[in-house]
Amino acid sequence: MAEGPTSIDLRMSLPIDRSLSPRIDASAIASHKLTNIPADHMFIAEFAHGEWRKARIQPYRPIPMSPLALGMHYAQIVFEGMKAYRMAQDTIGVFRTDRHHERFNRSLVRMCMPEVPLELFRDAIHTLVDLDRNWVPPGPDAAYYIRPFMIASEERMGLKAADEFLFMVVGGPFRPLYQKPLRVKVEREYTRAAHGGTGFAKCAGNYAAAMYPTKLAQEAGFDQVIWTDARDHAFVEESGTMNLAFIINGAVVTPALSDTILDGVTRNSLLTIARDMGLAVEERPVSVEELRVGLLNGTITEAFGVGTAASVAPIGVINIDGEDLALNVSPEKTMFTLKQHLNDIRYGLLPDERGWMNVVDGIAT
Numbered sequence: 001m002a003e004g005p006t007s008i009d010l011r012m013s014l015p016i017d018r019s020l021s022p023r024i025d026a027s028a029i030a031s032h033k034l035t036n037i038p039a040d041h042m043f044i045a046e047f048a049h050g051e052w053r054k055a056r057i058q059p060y061r062p063i064p065m066s067p068l069a070l071g072m073h074y075a076q077i078v079f080e081g082m083k084a085y086r087m088a089q090d091t092i093g094v095f096r097t098d099r100h101h102e103r104f105n106r107s108l109v110r111m112c113m114p115e116v117p118l119e120l121f122r123d124a125i126h127t128l129v130d131l132d133r134n135w136v137p138p139g140p141d142a143a144y145y146i147r148p149f150m151i152a153s154e155e156r157m158g159l160k161a162a163d164e165f166l167f168m169v170v171g172g173p174f175r176p177l178y179q180k181p182l183r184v185k186v187e188r189e190y191t192r193a194a195h196g197g198t199g200f201a202k203c204a205g206n207y208a209a210a211m212y213p214t215k216l217a218q219e220a221g222f223d224q225v226i227w228t229d230a231r232d233h234a235f236v237e238e239s240g241t242m243n244l245a246f247i248i249n250g251a252v253v254t255p256a257l258s259d260t261i262l263d264g265v266t267r268n269s270l271l272t273i274a275r276d277m278g279l280a281v282e283e284r285p286v287s288v289e290e291l292r293v294g295l296l297n298g299t300i301t302e303a304f305g306v307g308t309a310a311s312v313a314p315i316g317v318i319n320i321d322g323e324d325l326a327l328n329v330s331p332e333k334t335m336f337t338l339k340q341h342l343n344d345i346r347y348g349l350l351p352d353e354r355g356w357m358n359v360v361d362g363i364a365t
């Protein structure tokens, strides 16, 4: 289709309205001075009358929203968190789009929201990242954070499952969250997720409900809590918004997935790499008592959080019922070998044998 008088051009079915006043400062991105701010463009699509419409990319800007939008009152909101990396030869790759898409849809079904077809999810993200490719910072560790989300936009006084939604994608350059080893507290009172609840879904309400216990832990000098099971607070589940893993007698041990544990893409990737490296991997319940004994007798040699934001976040202290139990965090630990291997795939320094990287070069042109 020929260029029109406006800045709009059409690529298949996804129109792009390019920003006429880009805010990009490439040297600031390259030197990591510009971080955690939104890039120039965003994706938006509207769901009404049972179908997705008006999918488009436009300059990043606030969106009009009714004060009575159902999502703003009843938290019918789901999101994803994923990353794009600047790979060797300045190729840009998005990490495991398909797996994030599957999880997005699982969350959406649980929250009575319409699933997003893979093609729409993939087109939205890959086109946006290619368009804003100059915002993707170089490694090591830095990346472009991608935030797909959906919100119930239907205007309505009173509770109901909405029939109208917005699906959007925004993103921007990002440095890892945690640099220092974490001090974490095993949470024995508050609960993140219970069986039959929404713990496996990346839905907004889970994060609001976690803020207060997290604030209390931070006031007591900890970075995060380790969530435990809702019934007895006897088994560990996750740490903050990360999955949790340990090295116990040399094996990689992580709580088995359930409806109270979020199925992390980083968790899955690191376990896959660990198995490929010949390490023993155990997905099973891990009790607080096992932790206490193992930390005291030295059979537990490492503890770490895993998630897209920090990749691998080493844990230096675990507080159990008021007692600080310390872990030695040194560079030769297994968690750093696993992280390095994962990063080498993401930055294109190792062959991508499992097809985890989605190269987006040229998609938006």
Ligand SMILES: *Cc1c(COP(=O)(O)O)cnc(C)c1O
Residues within 6 Å of the ligand: 081, 202, 238, 240, 241, 242, 243, 262, 263, 264, 265, 266, 267, 306, 307, 308, 309
């Ligand atoms: C997002 C998230 C994780 C990590 O998932 P990744 O796909 O690895 O980023 C773990 N736990 C919770 C509660 C989360 O929200």
